[in-house]
Amino acid sequence: MLLTRKSGTLPGGTPSSPFVHSLRRGLSAALPTMDRRSFLRRSGLGVGVGLAAGQLSLVRKADAASATAVGTGKVEVRRTVCTHCSVGCAVDAVVENGVWVRQNPVFDSPINMGGLCAKGASLREHGHGEYRLRYPMKLVNGKYQRISWDVALNEITAKMMELRKASGPDSVYFVGSSKHSNEQAYLLRKFVSFWGSNNCDHQARICHSTTVAGVANTWGYGAMTNSYNDMQNSKVALYIGSNAAEAHPVSMVHMLHAKETGCKMIVVDPRFTRTAAKADEYVRIRSGSDIPFLFGLLYHVFNNGWEDKKYIHDRVYGMDAVKAEVMAKWTPDKVEEACGVKEAQMLKVATMLHENSPGTIVWCMGQTQHTTGNAMVRASCILQLALGNVGKSGGGTNIFRGHDNVQGATDVGPNPDSLPGYYGIVEGAWKHFAKAWGVDFEWIKKQFASPAMMSKPGITVSRWIDGVLEKNDLIDQDSNLRGIFYWGHAPNSQTRGLEMKRAMDKLDLLVVVDPYPSATAAMAAMPGKPEDLNPNRAVYLLPAATQFETTGSATASNRSLQWREKVIEPLWDSRSDHMIMYQFAEKLGFGKELVKNYKMQKVKGLDEPVPEEILREINRSVWTIGYTGQSPERLKAHMRNMNVFDVKTLKAKGGKDKETGYDFTGDYFGLPWPCYGTAELKHPGSPNLYDTSKHVMDGGGNFRANFGVEREGVSLLAEDGSCSLGADITTGYPEFDHILLKKLGWWNDLTDAEKAAAEGKNWKTDMSGGIQRVVMKVHGCHPFGNAKARAVVWNFPDQIPQHREPLYGTRPDLAAKYPAAADRKAFWRLPTLFKSLQDKNLADKLYEKFPLIMTSGRLVEYEGGGEETRSNPWLAELQQEMFVEINPKVAADRGVVNGGRVWVTTPTGGRLNVQALVTERVGPDTVFLPFHFSGRWQGADLLAYYPAGAHPIVRGEAVNTGTTYGYDAVTMMQETKTTICNIEKA
Ligand code: SF4
Numbered sequence: 001m002l003l004t005r006k007s008g009t010l011p012g013g014t015p016s017s018p019f020v021h022s023l024r025r026g027l028s029a030a031l032p033t034m035d036r037r038s039f040l041r042r043s044g045l046g047v048g049v050g051l052a053a054g055q056l057s058l059v060r061k062a063d064a065a066s067a068t069a070v071g072t073g074k075v076e077v078r079r080t081v082c083t084h085c086s087v088g089c090a091v092d093a094v095v096e097n098g099v100w101v102r103q104n105p106v107f108d109s110p111i112n113m114g115g116l117c118a119k120g121a122s123l124r125e126h127g128h129g130e131y132r133l134r135y136p137m138k139l140v141n142g143k144y145q146r147i148s149w150d151v152a153l154n155e156i157t158a159k160m161m162e163l164r165k166a167s168g169p170d171s172v173y174f175v176g177s178s179k180h181s182n183e184q185a186y187l188l189r190k191f192v193s194f195w196g197s198n199n200c201d202h203q204a205r206i207c208h209s210t211t212v213a214g215v216a217n218t219w220g221y222g223a224m225t226n227s228y229n230d231m232q233n234s235k236v237a238l239y240i241g242s243n244a245a246e247a248h249p250v251s252m253v254h255m256l257h258a259k260e261t262g263c264k265m266i267v268v269d270p271r272f273t274r275t276a277a278k279a280d281e282y283v284r285i286r287s288g289s290d291i292p293f294l295f296g297l298l299y300h301v302f303n304n305g306w307e308d309k310k311y312i313h314d315r316v317y318g319m320d321a322v323k324a325e326v327m328a329k330w331t332p333d334k335v336e337e338a339c340g341v342k343e344a345q346m347l348k349v350a351t352m353l354h355e356n357s358p359g360t361i362v363w364c365m366g367q368t369q370h371t372t373g374n375a376m377v378r379a380s381c382i383l384q385l386a387l388g389n390v391g392k393s394g395g396g397t398n399i400f401r402g403h404d405n406v407q408g409a410t411d412v413g414p415n416p417d418s419l420p421g422y423y424g425i426v427e428g429a430w431k432h433f434a435k436a437w438g439v440d441f442e443w444i445k446k447q448f449a450s451p452a453m454m455s456k457p458g459i460t461v462s463r464w465i466d467g468v469l470e471k472n473d474l475i476d477q478d479s480n481l482r483g484i485f486y487w488g489h490a491p492n493s494q495t496r497g498l499e500m501k502r503a504m505d506k507l508d509l510l511v512v513v514d515p516y517p518s519a520t521a522a523m524a525a526m527p528g529k530p531e532d533l534n535p536n537r538a539v540y541l542l543p544a545a546t547q548f549e550t551t552g553s554a555t556a557s558n559r560s561l562q563w564r565e566k567v568i569e570p571l572w573d574s575r576s577d578h579m580i581m582y583q584f585a586e587k588l589g590f591g592k593e594l595v596k597n598y599k600m601q602k603v604k605g606l607d608e609p610v611p612e613e614i615l616r617e618i619n620r621s622v623w624t625i626g627y628t629g630q631s632p633e634r635l636k637a638h639m640r641n642m643n644v645f646d647v648k649t650l651k652a653k654g655g656k657d658k659e660t661g662y663d664f665t666g667d668y669f670g671l672p673w674p675c676y677g678t679a680e681l682k683h684p685g686s687p688n689l690y691d692t693s694k695h696v697m698d699g700g701g702n703f704r705a706n707f708g709v710e711r712e713g714v715s716l717l718a719e720d721g722s723c724s725l726g727a728d729i730t731t732g733y734p735e736f737d738h739i740l741l742k743k744l745g746w747w748n749d750l751t752d753a754e755k756a757a758a759e760g761k762n763w764k765t766d767m768s769g770g771i772q773r774v775v776m777k778v779h780g781c782h783p784f785g786n787a788k789a790r791a792v793v794w795n796f797p798d799q800i801p802q803h804r805e806p807l808y809g810t811r812p813d814l815a816a817k818y819p820a821a822a823d824r825k826a827f828w829r830l831p832t833l834f835k836s837l838q839d840k841n842l843a844d845k846l847y848e849k850f851p852l853i854m855t856s857g858r859l860v861e862y863e864g865g866g867e868e869t870r871s872n873p874w875l876a877e878l879q880q881e882m883f884v885e886i887n888p889k890v891a892a893d894r895g896v897v898n899g900g901r902v903w904v905t906t907p908t909g910g911r912l913n914v915q916a917l918v919t920e921r922v923g924p925d926t927v928f929l930p931f932h933f934s935g936r937w938q939g940a941d942l943l944a945y946y947p948a949g950a951h952p953i954v955r956g957e958a959v960n961t962g963t964t965y966g967y968d969a970v971t972m973m974q975e976t977k978t979t980i981c982n983i984e985k986a
Contacts, residue, residue: 073097078565079106079639081554082120083179083547084863086401087111087228087250088556088670089120090642093127093548093567100124100548100568108642110229110650110669111556117249118861122874127548127567131871133517133950134572139525139539144517144947149573149583152540157587159509159538160483167479168449169196172509175461176202176414177488177577178406181552182561182627183614184577185405185413186420187594188487190437191581194590196447198425198458199481200414203864205461206494207365207402209971210373212410215397217796218381219390219789220704221625222422223407225689226360226396227558227672232257232648233394236264236356238349240290240380241366241977245274246860248364248400248557252278264352268293269366270855271885271928272921281349287855287926288978289339290367291803293346294379296335298326300350301386308388314722315703316385317714318792318800325800338803338814353387358394365402366857369977371820371834374970375801382791382801390789391690391702393649401557403864404547408555411625411673412618416458416828421622423764425455432765436621438596447590449478459829460972461489465496465503466830476829483509487577488544490865492519492934495974497961498908505532513542513580516867517950519934519958525945526937541947544577545570552611553635560650560670560685563635570604579608619679623772624764626674629683637662638670645669650687668699676776676783678769683776690789692724696776700724705734705785711794718786727786728779735785736775737762749774797821797969806978807838807966808907810847810925821969828972837965846907850980852890854906856931856959866932870952882933882956883915886983887924891916894983901986904929906979910962913939913986927981929959937961 073096082089089112094102103124107114136152137144163171172195176188185202192200204212212222228251231237237255244251256278259265267279270287285293301307302323312319332343353359361384367376381390381397389395401407412420423429434441448454459467459481467481484507491500504510504520505528512520524539547554548567555561570576575583583606585594598613612632619628637657638645644655644664650672652664671685676696686699694700702724709717717732734740738758741747750758754770763771763783772783792799798821805815820838825831841847861879862869869875884904886896896902898918903911904927913936914929922928935942935955943951959976966975 078567080548080564080567081404081562082116082123083126083404084119084869085248086404086406086557087248088404088554088560088562089116089250090562091116091120091123093124095567098568100127106642110642110645110647112250113253113647115250115253118875118878119863119869120250122872123548125872125874126868127546128571129516129868129871131950131952132515132571132574133541133543133947134574135543136573137541137947142525142527144521144525144541149575152542153583153587155538156509156511156540157584160588163482163508167482169447170199170449170453170458170477171479171481172197172199172483172485173459173464173467173481174200174414174485175464175487175489176200176409178203178403178409179488179547180409180413180577181405181547181550181554181564181611182408182412182618183552183611184581185409186618187578187581187609187614189412189414189420191585191594192414193419193433193444194447194585194593195588196449198416198453198456200458201416201461202409202414203403203489203493204406204410205972206369206974207406208368208399208410210368210968210973211363211377211399213971214374214377215381215399216422217790217793218378219690220706220784221689222410223559223689224397224399224401224557225390226393226398227560227650227687228254228398229558229647229650230393230396230688231255231360231398234258234263234358234360235394236266236352236359237362238266238268238353238359239275239279239362240268240293241368242362242364242400243269243273243275243366243857244362244364244400245278247402247858249860251400264356266349266352270853270922270926271857281352283341283345283349284923285339285341287853288370288806289803290376291372291379291801292330292335292338293341294383295326295330296332296339296341296346297350297353298322298383298386299330299332299335300347301354302327304354306350306354307386311388312386314719315788317716317788317790319386322382322791322800338818357387357389358392359387359389360395360398362398362400364400366977369973369975371807371966371968371975372802372804373968373973374796375798378793379801381789385789385791391688391692393688393691396688399557404556405554407557407559408553408561411555412622412627416460420618421624421627423624425457427455428765430454433621435767436617437593439593453477457828462494462967462972462974463828463830465500468503468506469499470830474831476826482507485511485513486518486520487513490518490867490934491523492958492960493865493931495960495963495976496908496965497958497963498910501526501528502532505529505537506534507537508534510537510539511542512540513544513577515544515546515574516871517541517947518867519865521947522935522942522945526942542580543572543574544580545574549574550576550578550611553615553630555673556670559672560668561630561635561673562670563632563639575606576603576608578611578614579603579606582607582609620767623766623769626676626683626686628769629675629677629679629681629685630671630673631679633660634662634671634679637664638667642669666698677772681769681773681777692722694724695726695780696724696782697780701782702786703789705732705787707787707790709734716787718788723786724780724782726780727782729781729786732786732788733781735763736771736781736783738771741771741774746774746779749778805838806975807834808841808846808964808979810851810853810980812842812847815842824969832967832972833965834969841907846980850905850907850982852981852983853926854904854929854962854979854981855926855977856929859930859932862930862932864932865934867934867952870932870935870954873953876953880954881915882930882936883917884983885917885919885922885928887922887926888918888920889924890927890983891918895985896983903984903986904962904981905984906962906981907964908962911938912957912959912962914957927983931959931976934958
């Protein structure tokens with residue numbers, strides 16, 4: 001879908017919209033004497049542009065020899081991975097004399113098989129982007145001025161120390177990045193720990209935190225269970241809240257292959273998306289009504305006896321209670337009332353799920369970003385458990401993550417409630433990492449404001465603005481937040497933009513570390529209310545290198561790790577994130593501690609920790625989720641030999657690495673975690689979680705024993721006969737520790753050295769890996785035990801998922817029946833409103849003033865907050881305009897025409913000036929806006945507030961300038977998918 005006819009003759013052609021003018025201006029500013037044809041020739045981007053237009057089309061495979069046509073210099077091909085989404089498409093970058101001249105998709109990659117979407121096809125321009133932030137800058141009298149790195153580091157760290165002295169370490173907040181490599185994300189969590197705080201977070205909070213919490217609490221690990229590739233083995237796929245054709249385009253290659261062999265595809269969405277266009281069955285539900293829909297399907301499953309009774313008996317706890325609730329509460333009439341789907345279609349979909357097995361379910365932010373997100377994802381899990389679909393090839397919950405390394409950054413990065421590997425922030429976990437980091441636990445403890453703050457989960461990124469704006473006596477830490485680091489994060493991807501602007505103005509310190517200035521730069525420079533502005537505020541922009549200017553690993557959504565080679569040296573004055581972390585640590589007095597275990601290298605004459613060394617530290621410490629077997633050597637060998645891995649299974653049937661002699665036989669591509677034990681154990685990785693049909697040393701498994709062994713007299717362990725293939729214990733069992741090993745007589749299977757390390761330890765804290773080795777290799781069991789999945793999660797506010805209407809809704813009748821949860825105090829250090837706000841909104845009759853449901857989502861051309869992709873000329877040309885999709889009835893009632901300007905107004909006072917796209921894609925109760933835009937603010941262009949020459953080419957209103965308050969009751973996920981608005985003709 002394109003809103004306007006695109007210019008093919010830039011610059012100089014006849015523009016088809018005002019935005020072509022702005023595009024032309026952007027291009028000509030960067031390339032004053034080059035026409036588009038010259039630019040294509042000189043940039044080597046002809047291949048990319050062709051791909052962008054065709055999106056999933058393939059191109060001729062080019063090799064280094066053909067690349068020599070570009071010039072006569074030294075040509076090298078460096079293998080990297082697209083940084084724009086979690087699919088993990090591999091790209092070969094052709095570099096001539098240190099200059100990245102062209103790129104080719106990797107045909108051998110089992111993930112993308114030579115396919116790239118528009119974003120992946122234009123990676124080179126991201127690396128070489130003309131609109132990048134080139135130098136450190138400081139905001140002086142409303143304008144950004146260039147400063148040196150030394151000045152920037154000195155001034156920022158001096159300010160940090162001043163804030164620390166006056167208000168404690170928790171007064172500074174670190175927003176990390178899902179664009180960081182695993183090594184950088186891990187190092188940032190270590191950095192913040194040494195600073196003495198848990199006040200850190202990253203994008204996963206606002207994309208899949210509800211998934212991580214909901215799924216982990218159901219069966220063990222908070223991740224996608226299967227893989228994009230494994231969807232080729234599905235017989236039915238239910239997409240709910242996922243527009244994969246735009247958000248994860250190359251994943252559709254696997255789905256379309258599955259369709260060719262008979263897989264049925266069902267798409268459930270309030271909007272008829274590009275993904276829906278490929279569906280065998282499209283179901284339109286009311287935004288936010290996922291639980292009535294999912295439990296409505298379960299009603300038909302139970303009503304017809306279609307549930308997998310043996311599977312439920314052997315492997316699921318609490319399904320009886322769910323069944324009783326579903327049969328009483330989600331009868332077809334109630335389902336239709338709540339989600340708008342008639343009984344006949346519900347039965348049809350349930351029948352498709354029953355008749356086609358195995359079946360998978362796919363969800364993304366359409367399901368996660370709600371005040372009830374944790375419950376929605378659990379309802380999806382419960383449906384799959386009832387059908388016996390989890391732990392099977394072709395089944396599972398295929399939960400597509402967003403950013404390229406959001407999975408890895410969640411696994412080992414800056415989370416406010418856990419250390420790397422989800423170890424928690426209790427004393428035992430801190431001691432485990434103190435040992436891994438080679439520092440004294442007592443020293444780390446002293447860095448914190450108090451021992452209590454060391455084990456108190458920090459504020460989430462979704463609420464940092466309240467950490468600034470909330471009354472101090474309502475906050476569960478001493479000081480309000482006074483300093484913020486935006487380290488690779490887009491502010492416009494967060495809700496409540498108007499309040500965020502106020503919070504930014506009140507800060508003492510705001511630091512952006514990013515390859516692009518990001519919308520933060522413009523928002524910070526834009527004048528706000530004079531009474532909000534802190535006269536002592538200091539704002540800095542620091543140029544970070546992209547992932548193409550360093551090395552490191554990234555974890556794709558399917559849990560496979562891939563290693564990126566360095567394509568080019570850091571451009572201009574940019575520095576790698578891990579170098580910047582080290583330089584800050586040096587100034588703050590803990591540089592030596594931060595890099596104690598690492599060799600250092602020189603990059604452009606400056607010291608930088610070697611990424612491989614950081615990965616080795618991860619390998620030595622993160623036993624919980626099996627990040628221990630993926631040594632740099634194994635990952636690099638996989639990247640060099642992608643051809644040996646099968647596309648449908650990801651498994652290598654054989655093959656050896658020429659360089660090292662490494663034998664791939666049995667490995668799964670990218671050693672998807674858990675890859676337990678040391679690298680020497682040669683665990684192959686786990687392609688499909690909880691799969692009992694395989695031996696644990698072939699990636700098999702079962703559900704995790706993470707919730708005790710018994711509840712109210714009922715065993716939580718798996719039943720007799722339910723275990724992974726070949727396990728010595730053929731019934732359920734708890735997780736392993738030194739005591740259980742001794743009781744079973746397995747202790748003597750450890751070597752003497754392993755015994756010394758494993759004494760007093762469990763499978764997560766034994767740093768020799770001996771316990772994992774003996775349990776898996778000698779006895780075929782799973783280190784984390786063998787238990788039932790939980791359909792009832794007794795430690796969550798709603799033990800069985802409950803439908804609750806959004807805080808801002810258009811249906812007061814349903815809000816009366818399905819009210820919001822009770823308000824909470826000191827929840828992630830902040831008071832959080834639910835019912836009281838919903839009641840107030842109903843009393844104020846906001847649904848009359850704002851009668852339309854406002855929802856948001858992704859476009860294929862852009863990613864995340866969008867600044868880097870909207871700064872890419874080839875992507876900018878494809879999508880030049882922020883828009884709102886409006887149903888023809890809504891448009892006609894308001895006198896709005898297709899292509900006309902409208903104001904979208906919301907209860908926050910937000911007013912967005914955007915273009916109208918009149919379409920039947922949305923129903924008359926709903927409007928849709930993409931969330932990648934920024935750079936315009938309630939009708940005004942913010943161009944003047946970006947650093948000169950470092951603005952995005954395409955600027956548009958950020959939908960989140962208008963979004964409202966609302967957070968998930970478990971994780972603080974923000975509500976972006978269901979709020980309310982009105983439309984006026986502009
Ligand atoms: Fe592949 Fe995603 Fe990059 Fe597109 S954005 S090329 S689907 S990794």
